[in-house]
Amino acid sequence: MKMKSSYKGNFSFSEIENDLKSKPFYTLFFNLMVLSLFFIQALRAYVPGVYVAMFHVVFGHNIVENLLILLTLIFFTLPALTNTLCKKFGIRRVAIYSIYCIAICRLLIAFHLPNIWQTILSGIIIAIYGTFISTILTLWFDNDINGIKSNNKIIFAVFSILCAFLLDYLIRTIGFSQDISLMPPGLNAEYWYITQYIWLFIQIPLTVVCIYYTRVSFPQFRNDASSVEGKGKKGTVYSLLFVGIGMFWFLLFNVFLYPNIIAHYTDSSYYVSNIISIIAVIISILTILSIKKKILLNIKVTVILNCFMIVSISLFLFLGRILTYFAVILVSISLIIMYLNFFLLFSRMSTIIFKWKKVKTISNAFAIGLVFYILFTVLHIFTTDWAYIISAFKGLGPIIILIAIIILSVSTIISNRLTKQGGKKE
């Protein structure tokens, strides 16, 4: 019994609810979860949009129009401007308007706009989510009226984001692996104009609830004006933590978020791999909610878990078809480790003390993560789908995935070391 209690964390939803009050608590949870879901959907839609545009360029159709889509990559640097926006308009206003903006952009996508517009809107959602997450976390973390530990706030934020992943799995499971928002029901000559917009029946309430509750019960944080600048120093080593977040996105959105691809690599059933992937997210959530963070921060534990993840993913990539369901289980355990790594990196990103303000730290972290996500995605595409363009790149796809896994592991281990050192100094 004594052992059990020493591992058990002291996170409590009631403590946060009492601090924020009931309505703002639900508003914050709903916004964090739903906007993260929109971000996940946008990140999934963005690369295909650019891919189709490049396809047109290669075949010489509407070259200028399709090349314009590449300009949307500029959006990915926009989160880095969050601090400037906050100085001009105030951090609270920027947070609220970023919620409106994401909710409206997602609503517009549901109108089945042309590909170029869908891609542009997806790019905007991705960029503004960086602004949203950095402002909301800064507002909340700097607001310490009742002494709620920042650790509990981080757990709550990561819990909401992982719930968004679960919702995404749910939506894709209902659509038999396809996102149901992509799936207008059957073509019918008489009802075609109506039926293609059926997703709007789900999207409109989501957007309305997002906007309404943000207007009515957005939490009243004390330090709404601006957060105080930190006294820490800039350090290039910290940038590695941000790269780790980019690698997490790269690994998920290129391979591990899709039960299909796991099933294909391992010659197993989509359904089984889907169920096991969902269980992996659930276990990650329960672990984050119930286990003491101190245990996850233990360097030995982190090194063992990450070494296990690297070996498992290597086996999956190179021997997946021989190991079949054993490889699926290895990947699922690796998925749990990936989500835990994300939790640790996210906590470090949210509590790091830089010379910059917190909002700038988080938004810069987000922008750096996105840049590395794009960089590795492009590398992965040129070593796989487009390997015929540069034959020297052929077959290097698994190597790119392994490099990303190693970077994610190293950044998590360094993050834990820095957290421990920081803790000792304090």
Next chain:
Amino acid sequence: MNKKFKYVFITIIVAPLIISIVTLVIAELPRESSPKTDLTFMTYNIHFGQGMDDLLNLERIAQNILIDDPDIIGLQEVRIGRIETQGIDMAFWLAKRLGMEYYYFNPINNPHEMGNAILSKYPILIKNGYELPSTHMERTLVHCTVEISSNLKIDVFCTHIGIRNENKTAQINFLLEKIMEISISSKKVLMGDFNLQNDTLEIGNVLTYFNDTAEEFGADPRASIDYIFATGYQDILNSHVITDMLPNVYLPAEYGSDHLPVVSIIRFPSI
């Protein structure tokens, strides 16, 4: 945690798990098709599920297919679980949507390359995939032996020939040799996107082994690069290209791909 949030929490956690288990159970339900000798074949290059409006929509492809409700379908430009197509396994999705069995094959050396698939309402007894010789993008030949009844088995082949001229002859020769080597029945159907017009030498080579099912039905030899060839059949009842997906509607959005589905109804002798 208060009661209200507890319910929200449990719903979010449990709902995906329950739904995923329900879909597994539904997928395992048995399907049956009644034996017949007049079979509808379709070949359709689905262009990664992206239509003339560039939007990804597999339901639209399914609707395009259901216009003629084929028994056996050959699909080209199929992707499975790639970031470029939002992680969807297209062969699997369409097979589930249409209530069919399927076999998908893509190049072994590059699993990210597009592949071909055969979907069938009838049991697939033998399934194999082969890589075609290529100096550019890898291309494949998919083979399935479909059991229509205890007396009727058909070897079905689906391919997508490359776009570079230097590969075409070698690929056609390879696939013809392979077909003769691996067929277990005299009844064979070869379909796919050949990237070749009807008056080319390569198609002439195919016609020494097979008949073009569209020939009797006034097909313009230059109009299509998608073919259904067959041999060992009794009669060809119909062959056509589906050109109008939605009558009286003229929108790019009605086309699920940049190709049109080609359909042939073929009568096979039952013994």
